[in-house]
């Protein structure tokens with residue numbers, strides 16, 4: 001048992017979310033696709049290593065006590081109480097464990113929440129019952145020259161385009177209830193609270209198509225609150241924004257109902 005436990009800790013210690021295509025080594029986490037994902041993933045694995053080490057020690061001591069002090073005769077064993085050094089030890093050790101976890105959590109949190117004063121791309125995201133609206137603040141992008149938008153409905157999953165390797169700022173706004181903006185491959189997630197716009201910054205590091213979801217049970221069609229994240233080259237990103245200009249989806253809209261009123265591209269098919 002001790003050997004299996006030791007192997008377990010060794011396995012976890014060899015885990016990292018960086019530079020691995022082996023999902024076992026990432027403990028089942030998705031392949032990280034943003035700068036924050038690596039920091040969050042390694043904090044997660046580190047917490048598992050700490051939990052496994054404590055668990056193995058406790059299970060080991062329980063197993064040892066059960067075997068070593070199993071009943072051999074009908075005699076009552078010697079009764080001990082008030083072991084002061086032991087009591088001090090098991091008061092201090094949890095503080096050390098919590099302090100260590102706290103330290104690494106704060107370091108990771110500071111990195112993840114770090115905001116650059118001048119991000120490359122700004123997108124106003126609206127999470128509304130029950131889809132997403134993406135407003136690309138691209139008026140000062142010389143390749144586009146206008147703010148453009150794209151929106152989904154419960155029947156139409158919207159697309160979100162991001163340029164790879166660029167600092168992206170999401171301004172998260174909700175006109176109705178609490179939603180949560182989550183791209184699992186980025187690991188990072190932030191609630192969208194009515195009356196309070198939250199800001200998230202991230203740098204996508206890998207091209208590809210990733211799933212996006214609402215991570216807050218927000219109502220009847222919560223399960224329809226999906227979006228597709230396309231991380232593409234800058235040229236493809238600009239070409240996409242220009243295609244929105246060509247469709248007439250310029251300016252800024254505040255939600256899918258608004259988007260339907262504005263945009264010929266969006267069909268009126270929202271469920272009642």
Ligand SMILES: [Cu+2]
Pocket residue numbers: 127128130178179180214215216217218219222225
């Ligand atoms: Cu939602």
